[in-house]
Amino acid sequence: MMSSKFRSGKKWLSVFSVLIMVIAFGAVNADAGKIKMKFSHQNNVFDADQLLAETFKKIIEAKSNGEIKVTIYPGTLTNSEEEAIEFIKSGTLDISANSGGHIAGFYEDIQFLQLPYLFKSPEHYNVARQSGVVKQILKEVGDATGLIALGIYSDCNGFGIASTKPINSIEDAKGIKLRCMQNPLFIDVYNAFGFTVTPTDWGELYTSLQTGLVNANDLGCxxxxxxxxxxxxxxxxxxxxxxxxxxxxxxxxxWAKLSPEQQELVRTVAREAIELTDAWQYTKEREFVEVAKKEGLTVTYPDTAPFKKASEKVYAKWFKDHPKWKTWYNEIQYLDPGARMPDASK
Structure with missing residues (x-):
């Protein structure tokens, strides 16, 4: 005959098992209603892309009351930005930050925004980023790629030129082998400045600079x-x-899994994360120019007038091939706060 002690132990084991099942089922059930997003970018955890991803994750999870969960994959989930775009199209990835230079393979007009000296200052850029021109470009990016374009923000390319010898003027560019993104517009710009554009894979840039295969790159400080x-x-x-x-x-x-309210929330949070990331990027650039000076790097401020003059042939070539860019250019220049005054003040 089974002892009362054994029956009691068996009873408690059954109760415990049921509780475990209830907890496990509840956890699965609670997770089943959540939308999980994989957010990928190609850079390391110190880059602006990571700040944007972390900001988006924190705000969207809080404002959705945990109904949207984001996992960030910095620099490891895909082998290239082109591959990342294909992964998003297939739904393998949910969100990705992609360079305009790489998107040019899907939508060439994105390169308009990367014309040399198109924006005269950070203030001009911030105003122009809200313009009808940029909104049209974002819509057309979405149409061309089949993806949802949530917003646009600054990359660290183009703030200056880092090199193994000082550049004090446009004349110093001659003979310098510069690595830049192998994008036709970028190549035209740097050739116009007098650099010798030298193809180098991003992963080999450090070694190429070390061995002298290239002498310069166009990333920010x-x-x-x-x-x-x-x-x-x-x-x-x-x-x-x-x-x-x-x-x-x-x-x-x-995007199709989201309710209209969640879609609006995603757009709002993306805008907030982008605004923070852009402001942070400018702040860090100024900060590290000063760090470079203190550490003994040579920091120069060449006269940009000759570089702007050299850019004219780049504009002529690309405006000829893309006539609507001229109209876009004029609209963007009108939005420069440094050049605008009330009529009565003129």
């Missing part, structure tokens, strides 16, 4: 530090020659 390139360059010329961009993209399959 902050990026020289976070990618450790400052170990193999000794000079930084502040030119602000281009305001290159990244586009925050979402998979249509993910």
């Amino acid at each position: 902050y990026c020289q530090y976070i990618f450790k390139l400052k170990e193999v360059v000794n000079s930084f010329a502040v030119l602000q020659q281009m305001w290159t961009q990244k586009i925050l993209m979402m998979a249509p399959k993910t």
Whole structure:
């Protein structure tokens, strides 16, 4: 006959098992209603892309009351930005930050925003980013890629030129082998400045600078530090020659899972994260120019007038091939706060 002690132990074991099942089922059930997003970017955890991803994650999870969960994959989930775009299209990824230069393979007009000296200052860029021109470009990016374009923000390319010898003027560009993104517009710009554009894979840039295969790159000063390139360059010329961009993209399959309210929330949070990231990027760039000076790197401020003059043939070529860019250009220039005054003040 079974003892009362054994029956009691068996009873408690059954109760415990039921509780475990209830908890497990509840956890699965609670998770089943959540939307999980994979957010990928190609850079390391010190980059602006990571700040944007972390900001988006924190705010969207809080404002959705945990109904939207975001996991960030910095620099590891895909082998290239082109692959990331294909992953988003297939729904393997949910959100990705992609350079305008890489998106050009899907939508060439994105390169308009990367014309040299298109934006005259950070203030001009911030105003123009809200313009009808940029909104039209974002819509057309979405149409061309089949993705949801959530917004646009600054990349670290184009703030200046880091090199193994000082650049004090446009004449110093001659003979310098410069690595830039292998994008036709970028190549035209730097050839016009007098550099010798030398193809080098991003992953080989450090070694290429170290061995002299290339002598310069066009990343901002902050990026020289976070990618450790400052170990193999000794000079930084502040030119602000281009305001290159990244586009925050979402998979249509993910977008379709969201309610209208969640879609609006995603757009709002993306805008907030982008505004913070852009402001942070400018702040870090200014901060690390000063850090570079203190650490003994040569920081120069060449006269940009000759660089702007050299850019004219780039404009002529690309305006000829893309006539609507001229209209866009005029609209963007009108929005420069540094050049506008009330009529009565003129």
